[in-house]
Amino acid sequence: MESSRYLPEASLDAWLGELASSHELIVPRREGDAIVFGPYDPAVSPDISRDATAPPKSTVFPACEELMRYSSVKDADDPSRTLVRMEEVMPSGSRVVFGARPCGTRGFTVYDRVFDAPAMHDPYYVARRQNTLFVTLACSEAGSACFCHWVGSGPADASGSDVLLVPVKGGWLAEGVSDKGRELLDSPLLAPGDKYAGEAKAAKAKAMESLESAADLKPAPESLLAVFDDMEFWNRMSAKCISCGACTYLCPTCYCFNITDENKGMEGSRLRTWDNCMSFQFTLEASGHNPRPTKAHRLKNRVGHKFSYYPGLHGGAIACCGCGRCIKSCPAGVDIRQIVLAAMDRAKATSQGNTTGERA
Amino acid sequence: MQPLEDLKAAIKEALPGLDFVIGWESGWNPLLATPLFMYAPEDVDKLTWGPFNVNNPATYLSALKGKKVGVVVKGCDSRSVVQLLQEKLIRREDLTVFGMPCTGVVDATKIARKVGDLGMISGAKRTNGTLSVTTHEGSLDIPWEEAAADKCLSCQYPNAIISDHFKGDPLPPTLGRDPAAEQLAALEALAPAELFAHWKDAMDRCIRCYACRNACPMCVCRDHCIAQTRDPHWISQDDTVKEKLMFQMIHSLHLAGRCTECGECQRACPVDIPILALRRKLSSVVKNLFDYQAGVDPNAVPPLFTFQVEEAKINERGW
Ligand code: SF4
Ligand code: SF4
Ligand code: SF4
Ligand code: SF4
Ligand code: SF4
Numbered sequence: 134m135e136s137s138r139y140l141p142e143a144s145l146d147a148w149l150g151e152l153a154s155s156h157e158l159i160v161p162r163r164e165g166d167a168i169v170f171g172p173y174d175p176a177v178s179p180d181i182s183r184d185a186t187a188p189p190k191s192t193v194f195p196a197c198e199e200l201m202r203y204s205s206v207k208d209a210d211d212p213s214r215t216l217v218r219m220e221e222v223m224p225s226g227s228r229v230v231f232g233a234r235p236c237g238t239r240g241f242t243v244y245d246r247v248f249d250a251p252a253m254h255d256p257y258y259v260a261r262r263q264n265t266l267f268v269t270l271a272c273s274e275a276g277s278a279c280f281c282h283w284v285g286s287g288p289a290d291a292s293g294s295d296v297l298l299v300p301v302k303g304g305w306l307a308e309g310v311s312d313k314g315r316e317l318l319d320s321p322l323l324a325p326g327d328k329y330a331g332e333a334k335a336a337k338a339k340a341m342e343s344l345e346s347a348a349d350l351k352p353a354p355e356s357l358l359a360v361f362d363d364m365e366f367w368n369r370m371s372a373k374c375i376s377c378g379a380c381t382y383l384c385p386t387c388y389c390f391n392i393t394d395e396n397k398g399m400e401g402s403r404l405r406t407w408d409n410c411m412s413f414q415f416t417l418e419a420s421g422h423n424p425r426p427t428k429a430h431r432l433k434n435r436v437g438h439k440f441s442y443y444p445g446l447h448g449g450a451i452a453c454c455g456c457g458r459c460i461k462s463c464p465a466g467v468d469i470r471q472i473v474l475a476a477m478d479r480a481k482a483t484s485q486g487n488t489t490g491e492r493a
Numbered sequence: 494m495q496p497l498e499d500l501k502a503a504i505k506e507a508l509p510g511l512d513f514v515i516g517w518e519s520g521w522n523p524l525l526a527t528p529l530f531m532y533a534p535e536d537v538d539k540l541t542w543g544p545f546n547v548n549n550p551a552t553y554l555s556a557l558k559g560k561k562v563g564v565v566v567k568g569c570d571s572r573s574v575v576q577l578l579q580e581k582l583i584r585r586e587d588l589t590v591f592g593m594p595c596t597g598v599v600d601a602t603k604i605a606r607k608v609g610d611l612g613m614i615s616g617a618k619r620t621n622g623t624l625s626v627t628t629h630e631g632s633l634d635i636p637w638e639e640a641a642a643d644k645c646l647s648c649q650y651p652n653a654i655i656s657d658h659f660k661g662d663p664l665p666p667t668l669g670r671d672p673a674a675e676q677l678a679a680l681e682a683l684a685p686a687e688l689f690a691h692w693k694d695a696m697d698r699c700i701r702c703y704a705c706r707n708a709c710p711m712c713v714c715r716d717h718c719i720a721q722t723r724d725p726h727w728i729s730q731d732d733t734v735k736e737k738l739m740f741q742m743i744h745s746l747h748l749a750g751r752c753t754e755c756g757e758c759q760r761a762c763p764v765d766i767p768i769l770a771l772r773r774k775l776s777s778v779v780k781n782l783f784d785y786q787a788g789v790d791p792n793a794v795p796p797l798f799t800f801q802v803e804e805a806k807i808n809e810r811g812w
Contacts, residue, residue, distance in 0.1 A: 164697070166765035169698050377761065378703060413715070466526070
């Protein structure tokens, strides 16, 4: 089995059809003015003209998943007692996600360290992750909200993917990244790829060049801790934020969740749904006390988690893939890059005794 | 641009007596200005005015109780300010309103339809009837009518309805098409099952982020919204279309007679669900029943603030 093969554009639909015959196939689809991931329909071509509005995160970490079902039943032997019957709902079946961009799939490497680690093994997440293959599309050029290269990634980053498609003349060079990914390339619709290797390499280099020079984020973890109690800084940084949560729900690396029981009479479901730190309810305690009472506290958590606390716990890995969705989709135009840079400036200014700092 | 310089001067003069003034500055993308909080004179220098000042700064006001703030408004934004005042959600004496005549703002969604990804835009400029947008593929000239927010094509209030400092010459109302009314008429012409199918289809991609709610200047329950309360449990955590649509119904009904049709709810929606039509429908019902339009008359009493045993246009006994 070769590790890279040529996929002519003319064979794309046929190859997708082939993938769909052996897997559940998920593709980016145009719905109204948005592009979102959903089941493949042979009658509708996937829209891969640009990065999808929503990342592919829901394919492995659904917005809402049923963890178990339960019902209350009378004990036949002792009618004064009620028994609870439970049934676990485990994900099954294999799926292929086609057409995400590298930042979207890299997001799962952030989840892996949390949900599939010695300290915590989330069976639901792991089952989906293992059964889901990603055929990712390398970017040809970066947009103005993209900063994947700041966080150690790039327009042709294959981490988290099983196959990486690199645009070349008349189609793509399909590079097998994992063993399972290489198996997907074992199709008569794909041709030998050797002669496209040089072109693919050049395409990757060109995409990288389309990005402006990267900021050095090494001081970020320390800086964010240094400004932790500086509420004037956070109040100003969050002034225009409307505390909605669009940024977290569209983020390929945000993984906070809520678990609730939804009762319907004598039965119900235990659901796990996305939660987000920009919402007041996120840390609202039963007593009514909320340790993060304002949007400033919440935005501080979002930025701090990604660029300081998570790297602190996971060997320096930044919990942001630089996709820029939080910037593009923020109704108020909040730019996370500016906040991280401003925190680094502020920490530096404070340590040099200049407490007015940069306000950005 | 002289009026903008005059406006900046007025803001600088007022600033010492205010906590801050809210306006706009250039954003991460040339097409999208972003709210600017001006605390000091050097912040005021960043203020922009023009077709990219889309955000409604009135959205922030109700959360700023106890502060003395200034706000720069377009005509439509001022309607939200007026409505907030009418509902006593903000205090006039705490507020300084700055305005300039407005000739319309862009609708980023319409432009994205033409250029694809907004992130690929490197320049944007409006000259008279054209918006020129630059991407790596070159420059694209879009007729203003196809780039502007629907509300601007038939704008009745291009000048701030109330203001303390207004710079520039007031403009007459715009007498263009009303695409929003056309869209509403098309939806109203659908049979109930088709209409329901339309909304089911549109709401399917809702991610329940509630950006539509938080962007709305008149949505003031915020942290205590019933969409997220456990008791009473109006909406479950389930992500079915039923739950999502239920929220839109609640939002729309809570905005009946209050919605100023600024369009922020729809603009904020990250997956571009055309939810403004729901609000517009309620507004047209309120207009027909109570002859009331939100936020246009500081002296009017909103219909939900009055009670009459017999409403003139509600036939309570005749059926
Ligand atoms: S940063 Fe933007 S998207 Fe995120 S909560 Fe604030 S306003 Fe919403
Ligand atoms: S924080 Fe923003 S840029 Fe980073 S991964 Fe999340 S959405 Fe993308
Ligand atoms: S509706 Fe009127 S005031 Fe509002 S942005 Fe459009 S033209 Fe300006
Ligand atoms: S419901 Fe929408 S259009 Fe109406 S006031 Fe709120 S944000 Fe504006
Ligand atoms: S902004 Fe859009 S996606 Fe978010 S809750 Fe509202 S309708 Fe749903």
